[in-house]
Amino acid sequence: MVKIITDTTSCLSPEFARQHDIPVIPQVINFGDETFLEGVNLSIKDFMQRLQSSPELPKTAAPPVELFIKEFERLVPSGEAIICIHPSTELSGTVRSAQVAAQEFPKADIRIIDTRLVASPLATLVEKAAGWAEEGLGANMIETRLQEMMGRGRIYFLVATLEYLAKGGRIGGAAALVGSVLQIKPLLTMCDGKIDVLEKERTHRRALERLQELVITHVAAQNGHVSVLHAGIPEQGKALAESLKNRLGLVDVPIYNMPPAIVTHAGPGVLGVGFFA
Numbered sequence: 605m606v607k608i609i610t611d612t613t614s615c616l617s618p619e620f621a622r623q624h625d626i627p628v629i630p631q632v633i634n635f636g637d638e639t640f641l642e643g644v645n646l647s648i649k650d651f652m653q654r655l656q657s658s659p660e661l662p663k664t665a666a667p668p669v670e671l672f673i674k675e676f677e678r679l680v681p682s683g684e685a686i687i688c689i690h691p692s693t694e695l696s697g698t699v700r701s702a703q704v705a706a707q708e709f710p711k712a713d714i715r716i717i718d719t720r721l722v723a724s725p726l727a728t729l730v731e732k733a734a735g736w737a738e739e740g741l742g743a744n745m746i747e748t749r750l751q752e753m754m755g756r757g758r759i760y761f762l763v764a765t766l767e768y769l770a771k772g773g774r775i776g777g778a779a780a781l782v783g784s785v786l787q788i789k790p791l792l793t794m795c796d797g798k799i800d801v802l803e804k805e806r807t808h809r810r811a812l813e814r815l816q817e818l819v820i821t822h823v824a825a826q827n828g829h830v831s832v833l834h835a836g837i838p839e840q841g842k843a844l845a846e847s848l849k850n851r852l853g854l855v856d857v858p859i860y861n862m863p864p865a866i867v868t869h870a871g872p873g874v875l876g877v878g879f880f881a
Contacts, residue, residue: 606737606746607679609688611667611698612642614726615833615860624734627675629698631865632665642864651864652836652872664865666697672705676714685713685743689730689750691722694798696865715747717754721794724831724860724878725757732829753880758822759794760802760815761833761876766790791815812844812875819877820851828879830854835862835874844875 610616611629621628630641633651635658640646655662672688679686688706690698699718706714719726729750736746789811793802802818805811823830830848834841838859845857862874 605684605740606733606743607682607684607686608730608733608737609672609675609679609686609702610726610730611690612863613691613696613698613722613865614689614730615723615863616727616730617860618643620731620734624738626730626734627679629667629671629675629702631667631696631698631863633864633868634663634665636660640864646864648861648864651867655864655867655872662864662868664868666701669701669705672702673708676705676709676712680709680712680714685715687733687743687746687750688714688716689719689726689733690717691726692720692794692798693718694720695722695869713743715743717747717750719750719754719757721754721757721759721878723759723862723866723876724833724858725759725829725880727860728829728831728878728880729753729757756880757878758881759833759876759878760818761792761870761874762789762808762811762815763792763870764873765871767871791818815877816844816848816851819848819879822881823852823879828852828881830877830879831858831860833860833862833874833876833878835867835870836872837875840875844877848877 609627612631616628630644633640633646635654688702693699699716702716719729733746733750788804789808790801791803791811791814792799803814805814832841832845841859845859849857
């Protein structure tokens with residue numbers, strides 16, 4: 605059976621990862637001289653507490669090559685293909701770390717996929733790939749299906765402030781809005797792997813309603829794999845998921861907690877929707 609690997613920017617739940625034997629490579633978070641690995645020695649709760657009390661913003665780094673090598677050493681002897689599903693290279697060096705590690709196993713079938721996505725749509729891809737692998741699909745078919753879905757992946761989200769994106773250098777076309785955030789509430793998206801402005805609204809309430817309108821317009825309800833993501837605002841995440849579930853007639857809209865590596869750059873208070881158009 606094809607083996608699947610991802611990393612913590614996928615928001616994949618630890619329960620799902622354990623049930624399906626999916627290694628989740630941790631991103632690196634640095635608070636000053638202290639270094640942490642997401643989900644290993646730094647939980648989301650502990651991170652949020654540190655973020656609020658730290659005098660300076662943390663910094664992130666891609667997973668060390670050695671972490672990938674360790675998983676490849678465990679999985680390669682099975683003789684099965686390995687598919688690594690990771691975030692946009694515009695946002696993270698994770699793909700590069702995986703590629704360097706794969707060079708140590710020249711005879712193995714290791715496929716590194718830059719999804720151009722991050723967060724809950726990335727989790728959806730990992731979950732679908734795991735299901736296809738368990739159904740017995742080969743690596744070529746799984747990769748083909750992933751490539752088809754990737755092009756349809758979307759994230760629309762709201763931030764409490766643009767300052768985190770600006771300081772982290774991930775802001776893309778939204779840079780022009782810094783300084784005017786008090787007057788407008790931008791609705792953001794990912795375009796070509798970077799953060800960009802989708803629309804601008806005057807109030808948070810209107811921006812949230814517009815976000816839902818756009819999702820409803822573009823999503824194919826039963827095949828859209830709609831999900832909600834948030835950073836430290838679980839009640840708002842739950843309310844948004846319930847609203848979308850009712851308006852789209854869905855059985856379930858899963859809710860994902862944004863991991864530290866994303867919150868570091870987007871800031872606390874992020875609320876968004878991932879889906880496939």
